[in-house]
Amino acid sequence: MANIASGSTVGFVGLGAMGLPMAKNLVARGFSVRGYDLRQSAREALVAEGGRGAASVAEAAREADALVLMVVNATQAEAALFEQGGLEALPQGAAVVLMSTCPPAAVEKLAERVTGAGRRFVDAPVSGGMVGAIAGSLTIMAAAPAATLAAVRPVLDALGSKVVHVGEHPGQGAMVKTVNQLLCGVHIAVAAEALSLAGKVGIDREVMLDVLGGSAASSWMLRDRGPRMIQAQPEVTSAVDIFVKDLGIVLEAGRDTKAALPLAAVAHQMFLATSGRGDGAADDSQVIRAYQALNRQSTTENR
Numbered sequence: 001m002a003n004i005a006s007g008s009t010v011g012f013v014g015l016g017a018m019g020l021p022m023a024k025n026l027v028a029r030g031f032s033v034r035g036y037d038l039r040q041s042a043r044e045a046l047v048a049e050g051g052r053g054a055a056s057v058a059e060a061a062r063e064a065d066a067l068v069l070m071v072v073n074a075t076q077a078e079a080a081l082f083e084q085g086g087l088e089a090l091p092q093g094a095a096v097v098l099m100s101t102c103p104p105a106a107v108e109k110l111a112e113r114v115t116g117a118g119r120r121f122v123d124a125p126v127s128g129g130m131v132g133a134i135a136g137s138l139t140i141m142a143a144a145p146a147a148t149l150a151a152v153r154p155v156l157d158a159l160g161s162k163v164v165h166v167g168e169h170p171g172q173g174a175m176v177k178t179v180n181q182l183l184c185g186v187h188i189a190v191a192a193e194a195l196s197l198a199g200k201v202g203i204d205r206e207v208m209l210d211v212l213g214g215s216a217a218s219s220w221m222l223r224d225r226g227p228r229m230i231q232a233q234p235e236v237t238s239a240v241d242i243f244v245k246d247l248g249i250v251l252e253a254g255r256d257t258k259a260a261l262p263l264a265a266v267a268h269q270m271f272l273a274t275s276g277r278g279d280g281a282a283d284d285s286q287v288i289r290a291y292q293a294l295n296r297q298s299t300t301e302n303r
Contacts (some may be wrong), residue, residue, distance in 0.1 A: 006030030058085030111170035143173035185223035
């Protein structure tokens with residue numbers, strides 16, 4: 001399999017908050033990108049940047065050297081490949097690059113079906129959020145045979161500043177991402193807990209953030225999400241329901257391996273509580289609303 005270099009055709013499925021800027025970055029690096037999304041507006045946005053819109057998953061995959069999937073979950077990936085014609089339309093020897101966060105066991109099953117049909121498969125979930133997707137600075141956790149990864153490396157390099165080969169077998173990338181999401185979810189939840197406590201005892205939360213940001217208690221998530229926790233209506237860069245899903249995957253991995261994950265379980269409950277209050281589409285920083293509800297604090301300042 002030759003390297004999928006600049007000028008090669010890349011099909012891209014899922015032009016959402018992260019997928020669209022990722023597809024745009026591929027266009028900017030000289031790839032011929034044919035993108036599909038249910039929303040016509042998303043396809044039009046890609047066309048405006050020099051890409052091409054596809055009317056279906058199958059059209060996006062046709063004659064492509066690689067098909068990138070940046071969909072919500074494994075169910076959507078399976079539907080795109082096997083129900084909507086993506087795999088059948090993809091040429092023999094081409095690569096499916098799954099970049100969504102999915103359960104490791106589900107990724108393994110998808111990979112078996114894809115490779116059994118004569119195509120390559122790269123398990124390549126990402127971290128860095130919408131900011132990283134826009135900047136092309138994502139961290140990509142790639143699992144695939146070395147030769148397959150080498151072939152798709154130019155595509156991944158266009159999307160991320162750090163591409164790590166975490167293993168030869170699909171599912172290993174998903175597992176690394178699962179551990180990553182455990183820490184991300186717990187960090188966001190505990191930052192919300194700390195700021196909720198500060199508000200409860202009358203400490204100005206901006207002052208608290210200033211102190212924490214320069215102390216040993218700081219973290220990337222605190223610095224990124226903390227300011228949004230005290231905004232009325234922060235921009236949504238990652239929704240609460242994303243962490244309902246991702247921490248659910250973490251706990252599933254814990255059950256499968258009989259690993260105790262008590263902090264992840266509590267964090268998951270806080271995101272679930274926030275979603276259950278009707279805030280599932282809000283920015284994930286708004287998990288603080290569940291803490292405020294528990295502590296009988298007003299949540300109007302965050303709305």
